[in-house]
Amino acid sequence: MYIVESDELDIKKIAESGQIFRFNEVEKGLFNLIAGEKIVDIKQISDNSYEFSCDKKEYDEFWHGYFDMNTDYSLFKKNIPEDDKFLNEAVSYAKGVRILKQDEFEMLISFIISQRKSIPSIKSSIEKLSKLCGKHLGEGKYAFPSAEALSNLEIEELNACSLGYRNEYVSTAAKKVAKGEINLKEWRSLGDEDLRNALMSMRGVGIKVANCVALFGYYRINSFPIDVWIQRIIDTYYDGCFPIERYEGYAGIIQQYIFFYGRSIKAGTDKALNK
DNA sequence: GCGCAGGTAATCT
DNA sequence: AGATTACCTGCG
Numbered sequence: 471m472y473i474v475e476s477d478e479l480d481i482k483k484i485a486e487s488g489q490i491f492r493f494n495e496v497e498k499g500l501f502n503l504i505a506g507e508k509i510v511d512i513k514q515i516s517d518n519s520y521e522f523s524c525d526k527k528e529y530d531e532f533w534h535g536y537f538d539m540n541t542d543y544s545l546f547k548k549n550i551p552e553d554d555k556f557l558n559e560a561v562s563y564a565k566g567v568r569i570l571k572q573d574e575f576e577m578l579i580s581f582i583i584s585q586r587k588s589i590p591s592i593k594s595s596i597e598k599l600s601k602l603c604g605k606h607l608g609e610g611k612y613a614f615p616s617a618e619a620l621s622n623l624e625i626e627e628l629n630a631c632s633l634g635y636r637n638e639y640v641s642t643a644a645k646k647v648a649k650g651e652i653n654l655k656e657w658r659s660l661g662d663e664d665l666r667n668a669l670m671s672m673r674g675v676g677i678k679v680a681n682c683v684a685l686f687g688y689y690r691i692n693s694f695p696i697d698v699w700i701q702r703i704i705d706t707y708y709d710g711c712f713p714i715e716r717y718e719g720y721a722g723i724i725q726q727y728i729f730f731y732g733r734s735i736k737a738g739t740d741k742a743l744n745k
Numbered sequence: 746g747c748g749c750a751g752g753t754a755a756t757c758t
Numbered sequence: 759a760g761a762t763t764a765c766c767t768g769c770g
Contacts, residue, residue: 488751585752591768592751634766639753676753697751729751749769757762 472529475519478543480566481512487567487730489686491580491593492600492614505536506573507605507613538568538689546723549716556707557724560731567726569691574654575647576614577687578669581679582639591632598631620644639674646672662690691722700725703732 481501485493493503499514510533511523522529534540550557579599584592596614603619604612621644628637646652657668665688669680681695694714696704704712717724731737 581751586750586765587752587767588750588769594768632767634768635753635764636766674753678752682751695751699751733751747770750767753765755763758760 472522472524472526473515473519474522474529474539476539477518478566479518479520479537479539479568481514481520483564483567483730484537484570487564487726488589488733489682489726490570490572491589491596494593504600504607504611504613507607508532509607509611536571538571541568543568543723546717546720556703556731557728560727563734564727564730567730569689569723569726570686571689572686573614574657574683574687575617577683578643578647578654578672578675579614579620579640581682581686582643582674583633583636584682585636585674585676585679595631595633602627602631617644617647621648636674639672643672643674658688662692665690666693685722685725691720692718694721694725697729699729699732699737703728703737706737 482495484490485495485501485503490503492505493501496502496511501512501514503510503512508524508528510528513521513523515521522533524533547561550561552558580592580596583595587595599615599620600612603615603623605616607613621641623641625637628641633640647654652672657665660668662684665684666677666680669675669683670677675683678695678697681693684690685693685695704710714721
């Protein structure tokens with residue numbers, strides 16, 4: 471057990487922030503997270519403190535970095551104009567959301583799957599894939615599959631994971647990585663623009679998915695994925711144009727705040743407009 | 746039964 | 759360049 475205390479860490483919000491699909495609240499205040507071959511339970515014990523089920527050593531060596539705890543998120547509030555009511559509310563509402571340092575292959579496959587799918591549906595497909603060919607970690611839990619394991623699946627097995635037309639995208643991406651045609655780790659050395667283009671060279675990876683993979687799998691916190699939610703918010707509150715350059719270098723963090731808050735109020739929908 | 750969901754690629758103008 | 763459309767599948 472290890473206790474983590476921080477005003478800038480909110481486990482529930484992070485689990486629900488849409489950046490991660492294998493982080494669930496299993497009972498009130500108790501969260502389970504699978505990352506790589508590691509599993510951790512996190513229990514909320516007060517407003518700003520959590521009990522991690524791992525020991526201090528594992529926390530220090532892995533989870534501390536995974537939760538990006540060396541970054542001071544209070545700094546990202548700078549440059550927000552006082553009169554930007556929406557963003558000020560978003561930042562306040564999303565306090566404690568952080569960008570996790572997730573595995574790039576897992577992010578690639580997960581966000582390929584995510585297209586035109588709801589979050590529960592994305593999670594369901596990922597769990598099916600993991601059960602099918604991920605490493606067994608005990609207690610009915612499975613790691614996210616390796617590229618090799620995924621690429622060795624039979625078509626029928628893949629079909630059983632409710633991927634639909636993304637089937638082929640997942641399979642070819644996994645095969646390219648497994649064969650070494652693509653080296654996702656090497657892409658870490660690419661600049662943001664080159665990385666995005668490299669990702670988009672894969673079938674099924676467009677601008678939105680590429681930006682998500684860059685942001686969540688490569689920690690390119692200047693990436694600003696625009697999905698239908700973000701677009702609705704930009705249209706509704708920013709007259710169709712968001713001043714992204716104002717947040718140069720960390721626009722992705724701002725995007726997460728906007729996304730998390732915007733979804734909570736169903737921004738841009740009839741409900742938010744009291745229609 | 747029908748429309749839509751955290752997009753992409755192909756095929757138009 | 760920008761607009762339009764088909765696409766798997768599950769859910770209301």
